[in-house]
Amino acid sequence: MGSGIRVGVLGSAGKVGQAIVAAIEAADDLTFTVGVDKGESLQAFVDSDTAVVVDFTHPSAVMDNLEFLIGNGIHAVVGTTGFTEERLDQVRTWLSDNPAVGVLIAPNFAIGAVLSMRFAAQAARFYESVEVIELHHPHKADAPSGTAYRTAKLIGEARTEAGLGPVPDATTDELDGARGGVVDGVHVHAVRLAGLVAHQEVILGTEGETLTIRHDSLDRTSFAPGVLLGVREIGERPGLTVGLEQLMDL
């Protein structure tokens, strides 16, 4: 038996799953136990004495997975999407019956994206103006990205809390769309360009100075360090944790 935390992976045959398995195997303090894919039994995690399971599967499967894992005392790190407030409440109920188990559910495991959002929200109350520019490859279907949308919402909330009014904007003559989309009072621009991967820039400004927080994801494995951070920490955090930033002591 190898040393370190024993980690299993749900959806291990998919592209994301494979990258996570590789990252676990490359980490000295973690041991990969077993991968389970669609149609296979979750019992393999129990049999292999797995302590933490990573779930990047599908909204239709994730609730059954969590019920089983929590019931069997296994911690979970979840990147699967589709968590409504009702679903989170259901997870909390299961956890209240198994108070030693920790579950992390996060919409974004890229550490840089999480830090960007956090820093943008912290800085927002000190600046009159703020806009978000996200830039992605041209195969993306939605504009703006989910991350840009969430970033703008967090900024909007921070501005409201700080008592800031609307951003200054004297535009009277606008080509339709030039000033971007507006999310909670924050203008958001989406660029689509061959050669790009996934990038986001938050620009904040006040008299005489600007502050820019930029995140560049240059390949699809940028979620791996965040997943490993979750795996290492979740055993010490019983109950439900929503958002990777909760584990980052910011």
Place this chain on the structure above:
Amino acid sequence: MGSGIRVGVLGSAGKVGQAIVAAIEAADDLTFTVGVDKGESLQAFVDSDTAVVVDFTHPSAVMDNLEFLIGNGIHAVVGTTGFTEERLDQVRTWLSDNPAVGVLIAPNFAIGAVLSMRFAAQAARFYESVEVIELHHPHKADAPSGTAYRTAKLIGEARTEAGLGPVPDATTDELDGARGGVVDGVHVHAVRLAGLVAHQEVILGTEGETLTIRHDSLDRTSFAPGVLLGVREIGERPGLTVGLEQLMDL
């Protein structure tokens, strides 16, 4: 009498005029002769043996100014706006009667803006994708800026000439405005932010790489080097020259 080219200024009492007078006085190879403002006689340029006059005045005044200057054999460097094709033809007619005189009319004297547009148009045919982001202080009334609009048109023309089709864009789910305004098939985004002055970025992309051309104007005097370039060159370029780039041997 000082040495070098003898230069006069129309609208010398205004903010722009004052900056131009200061730039002329600071240049070793130029001599400032006289400034003429609204209501004063242009005859002062003749009396002071002025060789070149700079005109940053008003569309309502500039044609009378040019008629006088050309008729008196004085070269002109013109930053005043409002030149239609009809007005340019009128200037050409006056110049055909005074073939030794040179007139430069340019919408933009910021050398960096001129180079940006030129480089963007040259690069455009080698890239699948291109977008323009312009960023200005929040007191600006139009979005996008005139420079961004012209830049996008030049890029659109270069793409058409090169036989490129539309830029790739899989967006199916867009928050209204997020993808920017569209000028000749080129997406243009306008950011308005306290703390900014005038900035523009053209991003071009193809498989695996991007090229970015960015111009930052950090104060309002960035037109001065371009005006001086025009003053120094226009005596050697009889006839009408439209656009500073014509004098830059690019």
Place this chain on the structure above:
Amino acid sequence: MGSGIRVGVLGSAGKVGQAIVAAIEAADDLTFTVGVDKGESLQAFVDSDTAVVVDFTHPSAVMDNLEFLIGNGIHAVVGTTGFTEERLDQVRTWLSDNPAVGVLIAPNFAIGAVLSMRFAAQAARFYESVEVIELHHPHKADAPSGTAYRTAKLIGEARTEAGLGPVPDATTDELDGARGGVVDGVHVHAVRLAGLVAHQEVILGTEGETLTIRHDSLDRTSFAPGVLLGVREIGERPGLTVGLEQLMDL
């Protein structure tokens, strides 16, 4: 008598002092009382019932100023440089005799610079690599800037605390100076360029992603919002506060 906090300024005839007076006068919740310059009596602050004094003077004057202000129960916001540990201890001693008085001493009042340093230090422990690039006008005598130096030190400390080793760097063949200067293990690059004012970029990287935190100071008044923040808060913070970030609830 106007409303709001009554604020006086030491060194009010200087360039920085004038900008601070203007910012105080423009703020609805502050009242400017009196300016005192070299050779004038500090008693004017007492006579005018001043609550807070801003001191951007000189290392040779600031200690006498502080002794007087603290002794007269007046709060101080200090941007003057040259504070050694001994000087700070002296200020603490004076304050222990006047426990209701608050003194803020900060090396940098540009909010964006303060946020940049803070965010860089917070992010540092999550990234394998980090470098600092600062860019300034070519009239600057020191390279790197004091802010870049402090930023690199904060990053170096955060890396040490997190148990990170040296940054990865396979360079074996270097043109002298190409890899920059090194401060506490962090490479720092200084660019000097006409047209720039004061700019700094911290770039952090790990497998597949980078995070960039950039601060642009576009004019010399960018310290004003930070000074006003200090003026508004220092009355509620008795004792010595070092660094604007202490007032920012980050």
Place this chain on the structure above:
Amino acid sequence: MGSGIRVGVLGSAGKVGQAIVAAIEAADDLTFTVGVDKGESLQAFVDSDTAVVVDFTHPSAVMDNLEFLIGNGIHAVVGTTGFTEERLDQVRTWLSDNPAVGVLIAPNFAIGAVLSMRFAAQAARFYESVEVIELHHPHKADAPSGTAYRTAKLIGEARTEAGLGPVPDATTDELDGARGGVVDGVHVHAVRLAGLVAHQEVILGTEGETLTIRHDSLDRTSFAPGVLLGVREIGERPGLTVGLEQLMDL
């Protein structure tokens, strides 16, 4: 037999070679004929009626390859390094005996890198100041990169031709290395950071404005579009062409 230009590849089994074969096969107007690797006979190109051969092999092999190809009337597009002036002269001699053949030898096939160098050199004479920042992954052995070195040399030559003196720089107090390495009077900074691939920024500045030309290579296939451009054009350019920019009508 497929349609379009018939193209063969030397070194087709290597990583670069494979990417080139894939790019040829994906292009409608090109037909891949045959790949030849170390130890195999070049005669395969003649037998397959190949019109153009791409050579990304090794300095020890490339001269024999070129002698054979030129002798057999086959055009060549060469990315192999190590061409001295003597080697280029030898190629010219062979070509003088086979005047219909075209050979393109280029140190860099990334179109963005070529355009960056060209634009930087064109812009250099209009700006007082210029510096180069290149940023690469931390596994790179040389600093600065070959491209940054060449870019700085081209800029230095353009400045000399334009009669510009040294860049303004008031630095008197420098941490060793902070101001970068110096190539022909141009300061060059090399950043090494996990998460980066290959990036370069040329920043030019004059009073009140800056111009930035940035190239980002996000994966190793960014040479492919340039190779295809060479393949398509070289048949029309008999003789030796050095540098991809010669084919780009800039």
